[in-house]
Amino acid sequence: MGNQEERFLKLKERLSEILNLRAVFALLQWDEEVNMPPGGAESRGQQLKLIAEMIHKLETDPLLGDDLVYFIERQEYLAPDDRAMVREAMYDYQRSIKIPEQWVGKFAQARSKAYHSWVEARSKSDFSLFQTDLEAIINLCREKAELLGYANSPYDALIEDFERGVDTKLLDKLFYELEIEQSKIYQTILQRGIEKSVFEGKSWDTEKQWEITLRLLNAIGFDFNSGRQDRSVHPFTTNFDIYDVRITTRLNPDYLFSGIFSSLHEGGHALYEQGFRKEDRGTCLAQAPSLGIHESQSRFWENIIGRSYPFCKFLLPILKEYFSSELEGITPEIIYKEINRVFPNCIRVEADECSYNLHIILRYRIEKDLIEGKLSVSDIPECWNDLFKSLFGYLPPNDAYGCLQDIHWAHGSFGYFPSYTLGNLFSAQITEKMKSTLDISELIAQGDFIPIRDWLKEHVYKVGRRQCSRDIVKDICGSDISHQPYIAYLKHKYGEIYKVSW
């Protein structure tokens, strides 16, 4: 086999070069958010552009294609892991070469332009300032869909970047059913009336908050030998290797819980990145197959674990070590209610679990129509407000709180939003199954999170990119994507807090 073995090593080297360059790119971005002095912005832009071009060149190298074809034709002789790696690399390669370099350049320019006009439009709440640049982005996305190809809707081609194996046909049905059920819950809870937070109007030392987040990350199994936490304006997770996974958090001196839940959310992403098989390290198998499944992990730790009653029991004594006088008289019940407070909020990123998916369904419908050419950009504000009114029963005060609130469209990330809701649904489906073998309430209350993390490692993390998200969930739960476990989860939680029997 000599020659063939050598060629396979060369192929692995090519693929590992791409991953290493991507890690370099990610470090440049991480540093930009976490450390870079303002003066560094311009040259950082040049550095990012240069590395991005180099990545694209390697990803579309015809010699890489030749090697992949060669081994795809001989895949029966490859070990199963190598076969999976070649298959996934071939998938990436074939998608990359469909997008010409010229399009990549135009898209980068359009994004940069749209980003700046979006910032201005949002600050002035004036959609017209964003309209032309958004049109350019959408035209490029539609062009991309044509380049990539699709069976039914051009939007399907875009979804695939974020959620392989999912399409508009599936989402239309799923989101239709989800909306009906979730709207009912949301309306019922809202009618119970809104209580004031007992945590607002106080000051929470951010150094203490920082220490609490580190303790929680330690508790859930984040490995600080293979990662770190920093602060940034927008929390995120990145990695340069399974042994170098970095998260950021945002600490709010006026509110105790934003830092805690931000760290739990990013910590959930990080456990996934740290949990791939060592043997897959440095290959595309040590990757999540989709954004939705990644989001299921962050939302699992943030919401299903973090916003549960047993977690409040575990958390309160820790909080009291740092804020004893501020928390006098506070019980786990009060915290449980606080962190699950439901009230009208136009802003998606601040939404409670009761309404979150409704925000996504709204965006999904608008995006799909835009990409399918059924809605023109100038009609977005009106369409947004109509949909919002029908879902939430009131109107956003202005477009800054409406259709201008998210960065995603300025970034050209059409097809991204559905992943958030898929993450919610996956997390509930996976939890249902987990509960059949683990008494998670008891584990959470005792702060014994490692068996939970290990269960996820075994069933989710270790799979890496061998399966698509839908198949991972099918294998775990024995059923396809479904909204029912999530609805059951919401009914249980909010029924308990707001004393509702459904």
Place this chain on the structure above:
Amino acid sequence: MGNQEERFLKLKERLSEILNLRAVFALLQWDEEVNMPPGGAESRGQQLKLIAEMIHKLETDPLLGDDLVYFIERQEYLAPDDRAMVREAMYDYQRSIKIPEQWVGKFAQARSKAYHSWVEARSKSDFSLFQTDLEAIINLCREKAELLGYANSPYDALIEDFERGVDTKLLDKLFYELEIEQSKIYQTILQRGIEKSVFEGKSWDTEKQWEITLRLLNAIGFDFNSGRQDRSVHPFTTNFDIYDVRITTRLNPDYLFSGIFSSLHEGGHALYEQGFRKEDRGTCLAQAPSLGIHESQSRFWENIIGRSYPFCKFLLPILKEYFSSELEGITPEIIYKEINRVFPNCIRVEADECSYNLHIILRYRIEKDLIEGKLSVSDIPECWNDLFKSLFGYLPPNDAYGCLQDIHWAHGSFGYFPSYTLGNLFSAQITEKMKSTLDISELIAQGDFIPIRDWLKEHVYKVGRRQCSRDIVKDICGSDISHQPYIAYLKHKYGEIYKVSW
């Protein structure tokens, strides 16, 4: 000119790609020292190797050579700055292509091996563990000298990497004269007897130290919009652009002054990097022409400014804001004496100004003989001890405190050491001239450092790489490299402190 202009733009783009990739490399290294969790080491090594190979490829690209030849032939049509840039780029290119890729690979491997055996050898104080790997390094350095070519000594070819325009002929004479004078001063001061430090045995809060270093950096003109300070085990300065210059410092809870002088030293390097002409940004002209001139700037701020009596007057009230009880009864005179204490010390990096150059002269003589083939590696420990005895009058307790103390040889940095002494000499020469227009004692005492920084900007920083270090100093002082201003500086300072009239 159309076509030619386009070709020139393409050339500038090629050169700017090299600089951008070098900035990426520097960020990977900075992050490794400052932030990287231990687990990231292996993949960081791969990333550094990949980027280093890419840099080498761009630096030796024959198309770059063609463009450079084209414009060198037409240099009379270029603007002066463009002409200087092409000349310097050609110099770099011609040196790069003399070194085959195979040598680069072998050298990288040998360095990595030698580094590890040096760490072990030093920890066990057993030179034999390092010997074989050091021999390999030296053979490769001798090979490199042959590849690069030289007129008199192969060591000249290596010096050129650090100090263009300086050779063994010059250094032999300079160091001979310097040794005679500096030894006299050192012996005289040592005979005055050693006083105990009044600052030892106390504890100095590192958070407060950190704030003091930031205030000092601000005072000397470090621009935090275009840079930052962090902590690391070994302090260093790096930059990714003239608007993103980063330094690190090391704070010692047992000693107040190590962090302060470390920050002043690196701050001096940083002022240089932040002080290049804006117009030269992104070209090789925004670079120091040598290590020696760079070191003159760090040593200027650390020693000539920082260890001066007026600086003690300026510093003490600041220190007392943070450490009032610890510093009760302390006067500027006491601090001045403390930070200029002379006592026998085998370790170069801890040496006082009185003996520092003697440590360098010792290393210079050994290096030169090694590269010229006049000394074999196995004889290093004996040779070191003999030279040390003759220079310092006593023997190091073991090789860890002797020939194994520095990392430079394990790194393959032969020809590097002389730059430290050249930096000392340059700094004194430049200061003599500066004093003819600025009353620096008065400015220092008042903490008004900006006129001093601006003087250096005008005379040193702005030159960039247009001239070699020797020519910069000649232009400022009207005379060639000389040891006399430095000797005069030492005599003045130590005469004042130790009450000696020479």
